[in-house]
Amino acid sequence: MSRMQASVLGLLALACAKFARAKIDESNFDAARIIERDVAIIGGGAAGTYAAVRLREDFNTSIIVIEPKNRLGGHVDTYEVPETNTTLEYGVQSYMQYGPTVDFFERFSVEFGSFTSRRLATINVDVGTGKTLDYTSPTLNDTTEGLKKWLQFVEKYDSLVEPGFWNFPSPDKIPAEFLMPFGEFAREHKVEAAVPRIVTISGVGVGDLQILSTLQVVQAFGLAVTKGVLEGTFIQPKVSNSLLYQRAYKLLKDDVRLGSTIQETERDSTGVRIVIQSEKDQAKTLIKAKKVLWTPYPSQDNLKPFDQDAKELQVFKPWTPEWDYVGVASIPCIPENTSVQYMPRAVEPSNHLAIRDYAYFLSLGTTGPSGLNLFRVMLGANFSLTYEEAKVIVTSSVQKLVQAGTLNHTGDCEVDIKALSAHNGVLWPRESEALEQGFVQKLYSLQGHRSTWWTGRSWCEEYSSNVWTFTDTVLERLLKSLA
Incomplete structure (x- = not known):
């Protein structure tokens, strides 16, 4: 077999595989199990919660938050000491007075003091x-x-x-x-x-x-x-770091799916379709959105159900x-x-x-x-x-x-x-050669690609205050893409 013939057969195999891949069939979902939103937000940690509040409350944008845990808050971890009125913060400890941090606490009437x-x-x-x-x-x-x-x-x-x-x-x-x-x-x-x-x-x-x-x-x-x-x-809430997320959940509750994981995804320039499954009753729901905002860290395990294409794999696989x-x-x-x-x-x-x-x-x-x-x-x-x-x-x-x-x-x-x-x-890849080969430019070129936007600690400094500040810059661009 010639090299050209092998190349043609390879392309045909890829085309057939793409054609054979099953598409999400809407007819498998009752009307009550189909949700349509402007933006689907993956993850309810610092970035996801903040983005949800800003998009829905400040920019009149419909959202749905998909979170595998049974709570919002991500790396905020609070331990309630039995038989006492004491809580211990063993995750996030404090916050910087940077960007929208103070305003975000005040928005939910969360009192804070010096750390x-x-x-x-x-x-x-x-x-x-x-x-x-x-x-x-x-x-x-x-x-x-x-x-x-x-x-x-x-x-x-x-x-x-x-x-x-x-x-x-x-x-x-x-x-x-x-x-x-x-x-x-x-x-x-x-x-x-x-x-x-x-x-x-x-x-x-x-x-x-x-x-x-x-x-x-x-x-x-x-x-x-x-x-x-x-x-x-540095500052810290007076009651607990979890209070902010408890109050945010109370506000967003109807648009949050806790205990839910992504099973299947289709993304292209026209929008996204995501099948999620509830841990509680194993029921599946189809979410149709114009855009998706990804907020967890982009490991290959996390991204398995997120139908990465070659451009995304080239960026994320070496991490x-x-x-x-x-x-x-x-x-x-x-x-x-x-x-x-x-x-x-x-x-x-x-x-x-x-x-x-x-x-x-x-x-x-x-x-x-x-x-x-x-x-x-x-x-x-x-x-x-x-x-x-x-x-x-x-x-x-x-x-x-x-x-x-x-x-x-x-x-x-x-x-x-x-x-x-x-x-x-x-x-990020640890070798300086990656930077010299344009890693950062390739990473940021993914913003908006296939109707997908990205935020969270992997895109900026990992502290909540930095994540919230960076998320605002992403939302500004995401909203323009919705217009």
């Missing part, structure tokens, strides 16, 4: 053995000076990355500093002392912080969060998965008012850049109320990690403390994990 973190005695231990490390953290003054130098850098390029990367330069004009490995950049610009604070807040760089491009650290810790840290202007868990655990053998930070031995005596040179990190910090031995758990890994595997790492890591004699405790320590939530995601 204050508990002062805890820190024990730095070897992640492999549980033994105490001879590691000296940067002083407050050194941290502040490092952050000020970082601020000068991110301030210089803020218009290129916020809100979002709409104005990011073409490959031949990308600032050379963005392409530098972060370890090299940090040493050259003398910001090493800021690194522990940056990684603690952002969680960036598990396993390979020093070889990440500096741009990826900027994406994790940009201007708004840097200013918030230096100026001490790197990350695994993150947050939770609450009762740990009676660790003294209260204590924070345990698991680090690689390479940090000794003060190698701040090595703080993430391990395949996972773990942090345990007292939450209160007093006498309950409750700790907030933060676990991140650069390898696949299930809920059960995450629990094993937490419990075994506590036992290492006991076995190493780090704690004044003998015997096993009964770790009781009260709550655990996955905050997994995907990261």
